[in-house]
Amino acid sequence: MKLENIKSNMKPTIVLGVICLVSALLLALVNVITGPIIAANQNAAANEALLEVLPDGKNFEEIELGDKYPKAITKGYKADGGYVFQATVTGKSSGLVIMCGINSDGKVVGTKVIAEQETDSYDVNVFPYVEGLDGEYKDQTLEGFTPYLVSGATLTSAAYSEAIKASLQAAAIAGGADVDTRTPEQILQDSCNEALGTTGLSFTKWFRVEVIEGVDAVYESTEGRVYVIGEAFVGVKAGSVVGTDISAEDSAAALAADGIIEASVLTKITDPDLIGALDEKKFVEAYSSASGNYVIVTNGDGYGMKGPSKYYPSRKPIVVKVSIDSNGRIIDTMVVSEHETADIGGLLLNNSEFIDSFDNKTKEDYSTVEGSSGATMTANGYKDAIAAAFAAYELLTGGN
Numbered sequence: 001m002k003l004e005n006i007k008s009n010m011k012p013t014i015v016l017g018v019i020c021l022v023s024a025l026l027l028a029l030v031n032v033i034t035g036p037i038i039a040a041n042q043n044a045a046a047n048e049a050l051l052e053v054l055p056d057g058k059n060f061e062e063i064e065l066g067d068k069y070p071k072a073i074t075k076g077y078k079a080d081g082g083y084v085f086q087a088t089v090t091g092k093s094s095g096l097v098i099m100c101g102i103n104s105d106g107k108v109v110g111t112k113v114i115a116e117q118e119t120d121s122y123d124v125n126v127f128p129y130v131e132g133l134d135g136e137y138k139d140q141t142l143e144g145f146t147p148y149l150v151s152g153a154t155l156t157s158a159a160y161s162e163a164i165k166a167s168l169q170a171a172a173i174a175g176g177a178d179v180d181t182r183t184p185e186q187i188l189q190d191s192c193n194e195a196l197g198t199t200g201l202s203f204t205k206w207f208r209v210e211v212i213e214g215v216d217a218v219y220e221s222t223e224g225r226v227y228v229i230g231e232a233f234v235g236v237k238a239g240s241v242v243g244t245d246i247s248a249e250d251s252a253a254a255l256a257a258d259g260i261i262e263a264s265v266l267t268k269i270t271d272p273d274l275i276g277a278l279d280e281k282k283f284v285e286a287y288s289s290a291s292g293n294y295v296i297v298t299n300g301d302g303y304g305m306k307g308p309s310k311y312y313p314s315r316k317p318i319v320v321k322v323s324i325d326s327n328g329r330i331i332d333t334m335v336v337s338e339h340e341t342a343d344i345g346g347l348l349l350n351n352s353e354f355i356d357s358f359d360n361k362t363k364e365d366y367s368t369v370e371g372s373s374g375a376t377m378t379a380n381g382y383k384d385a386i387a388a389a390f391a392a393y394e395l396l397t398g399g400n
Contacts, residue, residue, distance in 0.1 A: 049084075053101030053110035055133070056081045068173055070166035070181045076174065082109065083174055085167040091159035092343065093117040098160060100137075100167035106175075108137045111164060123156035130160055142168040142179075151374035155343035192219050192226040196235035197242045208332035209295055209323045210264050214253040218261070225261070227254040266295060269396065277395050282388035284319065286396060292326030294396060297336060298388035302381025304339035318349070318378070320385035324393050330366065333358045333386065338378075345378030354379070363390045 050060055057079035065076055074097075075086035082103040089096050097115035102108055110133040118124050129148070130136045136148040145168060147161035169179045182190070192203040203226065206218035217228040224237035227250075234254040235242035239262075241251045266287040269275065275283075284297035299317035306315075319336040333355060340346045348354055348371060357369040366386050371379025 049099040049112045049114050050077060050079075050101075053099050053112050053133075054079060054082050054084050054103070055109075056103075057084065057101065060084070063174055068179075068181075069170050072163060072166040073170045076170055078174060083171045085170045086114070087163035087166045089159040089163045089166075091116075091156035092119050092123050092153075096156070096159050096163070098163040098167075100164055102167060102171040106141050106168070106171060108140045108164060108168070109133065111135055111137055111160075118156055123153045126150050126153045126157050126160065130157075137164050140164070140168070142172055151372070152344065154347050188219075191233045192221070192235075195226045195233035195242065196221065196224050196237060198223055206261070207321065207323065207334055209266060209289060209293060210260050210291060211293075211325055211331060212257045212260055215257045218257065225258060227257055229253055264289060264291075274396060278392050279388060282385075283392055286392060288396070293323060293331065294393055295321060295323045296389040296392050296396075297321050298385045298392065300381040300383070300385030300388065302338065302340055302384075303345050303375075303377040305381070306377070318381045318385055320382060320389070322386055322389035324389065328362055328390075328393065330358050330361045330386075333382075335382075340375075340378045340381075345375045345381075348372050348375040348378050349382065354382075358386065366390075 050057065057077075058081060060077045060079045063076035063078050063083075065073060069076070070087075072087040072089050073085050074088045077084040082101060084099060084101050087098050087100065089098070093116075095115060095117045097113070099112045099114055100108060101110045110131075112131055113127055116124070116127075129150075140146065142165070145165050147165070148157060149161065150157040166181075169181050172179045173181075180187070189201075189203055193199055193201055198221070201221040201223060203219040203221045206220050206225070208218070212218075215227050215229055219226045219228070224235060224242070227234045227236065229250045232246070232250050234246055234250050236254050236258045239255075239258065241254060246254075266289055269286045269288060282298050282300075284299065286297070287295040289295075297319065299319055302318040304316045304318065316337075316339040318338045318340065320333060321336050322333050323331040325331050335349045335355070338346065338349050340349060351372075354369070354371065358366055361369065367383055369379075369383070371382075
């Protein structure tokens with residue numbers, strides 16, 4: 001190849017490299033210039049917000065935060081007359097920053113959003129109802145805290161609620177109180193680990209396929225199970241109760257339940273004649289137990305089956321697992337998969353109160369379970385899957 005051709009071929013590469021280098025340098029320069037400006041603007045908004053949320057506050061001093069404070073709290077100020085805390089939470093988007101003023105009596109004085117990136121105008125419409133000195137959280141305390149949740153803007157309003165509760169907890173801590181800032185899920189996991197004599201294990205709720213009397217819930221881990229009986233958490237590892245501070249009655253109930261679970265064996269139904277008689281659009285799979293119970297997985301038409309649209313390019317059902325005893329009564333239900341809207345239908349399907357409401361229901365009364373405002377299609381989709389499970393149950397049991 002001639003030297004002239006080599007030089008000619010190299011020119012576009014060199015030019016492209018120079019362009020990329022210049023672009024990178026310009027982007028870096030923009031970040032250097034705008035980064036401090038953005039931070040300064042946010043700090044200015046925060047300083048202005050101090051008096052907006054705590055007008056009677058004087059002599060503000062920043063509090064040095066530590067591990068004892070809620071993770072959501074990113075800044076704190078002590079003043080003559082109360083406290084102001086800044087919380088950063090995630091609503092529809094990350095980066096929702098809220099200031100909350102709390103007086104010396106532990107009551108919310110005012111709140112203000114100083115940064116947000118919420119994507120939906122309806123979510124932003126939540127702010128006028130909760131901000132300012134007369135917002136929905138005015139005079140709320142930690143002991144009687146009540147979240148203000150808005151249907152259709154659940155993620156944003158729930159995040160705002162999280163920020164206010166964290167601020168109330170932080171104010172109590174700053175005042176010398178001992179506050180448990182763990183979430184309910186963290187408390188559950190810690191209680192299970194304590195009962196089993198372990199640390200750091202992850203526990204999941206056992207999907208009930210057998211009727212167990214005297215036990216409210218069962219949580220499983222790789223090393224054993226924990227049985228919740230009233231307020232007691234009883235750990236059972238390798239067929240023995242862990243711990244000594246357990247009543248004889250609770251120990252006996254936990255061991256009996258553990259024996260039932262260990263003996264429970266599910267057999268997948270593969271008979272082609274039975275499977276062929278089931279609704280192929282609704283039915284996924286089914287199992288039977290030696291005790292005459294059935295576990296059936298079915299599809300339900302929820303909001304995710306609406307479309308196709310830009311939000312749901314492919315139609316996907318709510319997949320539900322249902323266990324039904326030999327008397328035709330629901331033992332347990334759970335979501336296997338779902339594609340509902342995260343801030344409406346998705347929240348309903350993560351609501352244990354809604355899911356647990358189907359326990360002990362029959363074909364005649366499961367439809368009486370109520371959903372929530374704004375998530376009607378999701379609730380109906382869940383019921384649709386249960387209806388399909390009962391239809392499959394009747395075919396599998398010969399109508400008995």
